Amino acid sequence: MSGEFIDTNVFVYLFDETDDRKRIKAKEIVRTALETRSARISHQVVQETLNVVTRKLPAPMTVEKARQFLEQVLMPLWQIMPSQALYRRGLEIQARYGFSFYDSLIVAAALESGCNRLFSEDMQHGQRVEGLTIENPFKDFVDRQPAG
Numbered sequence: 001m002s003g004e005f006i007d008t009n010v011f012v013y014l015f016d017e018t019d020d021r022k023r024i025k026a027k028e029i030v031r032t033a034l035e036t037r038s039a040r041i042s043h044q045v046v047q048e049t050l051n052v053v054t055r056k057l058p059a060p061m062t063v064e065k066a067r068q069f070l071e072q073v074l075m076p077l078w079q080i081m082p083s084q085a086l087y088r089r090g091l092e093i094q095a096r097y098g099f100s101f102y103d104s105l106i107v108a109a110a111l112e113s114g115c116n117r118l119f120s121e122d123m124q125h126g127q128r129v130e131g132l133t134i135e136n137p138f139k140d141f142v143d144r145q146p147a148g
Contacts, residue, residue: 004039005110006030006077007120008048010137015057021141029119029137033077042080042109044102049074080109097129107132 006029013019013026033039050070053061061069080086086108094104103122110118110132118134125136 002038003113003115004029004033004117004119005106005113005115005132006033006039006041006045007106007118007122008045008052009121010119011045011049011074012052013138015053015061017058019141022138025137025141030073034073037076039077040079040110040113040115041074041077042106042113043078043082044105044109046070046074046078080113086112093129097127099123107134 010026010029013022014030016023016026029039050066053069054063054066086105089108089111090101090105093099093107094101097104097107099107103120106120107118107123107129111130116132118132119137120134121136121138123134123136125134125139127134
């Protein structure tokens with residue numbers, strides 16, 4: 001396994017005007033992901049991100065800006081689509097590790113895509129799941145939730 005899986009909160013922090021450190025870190029992660037093509041995301045991350053940036057930000061994106069963001073940032077990283085196997089594995093992860101169902105789907109998608117790291121602030125930093133290590137890239141910053 002190699003590569004990183006990026007959870008929704010990293011993309012949301014790209015637009016968080018309240019925390020410069022998290023925004024800078026998110027930009028670094030996404031820029032590296034696009035340059036190296038070593039990171040992946042799932043349909044779930046695409047859906048959640050577009051929902052937040054078009055509806056929940058203090059200054060929501062226009063449809064045209066969201067379309068550009070989809071095409072230039074999300075689509076190049078998007079590799080995991082829904083499948084019966086993904087949902088089964090998500091349920092198994094939920095039962096075994098006690099994650100929420102949606103976090104379990106993120107973990108399942110990261111595993112399905114062969115990643116060894118999952119960037120997310122929603123789960124326990126350092127936890128390992130079947131060869132996948134969860135890493136909170138914002139753990140050294142003040143605990144704040146992104147807009148939305």
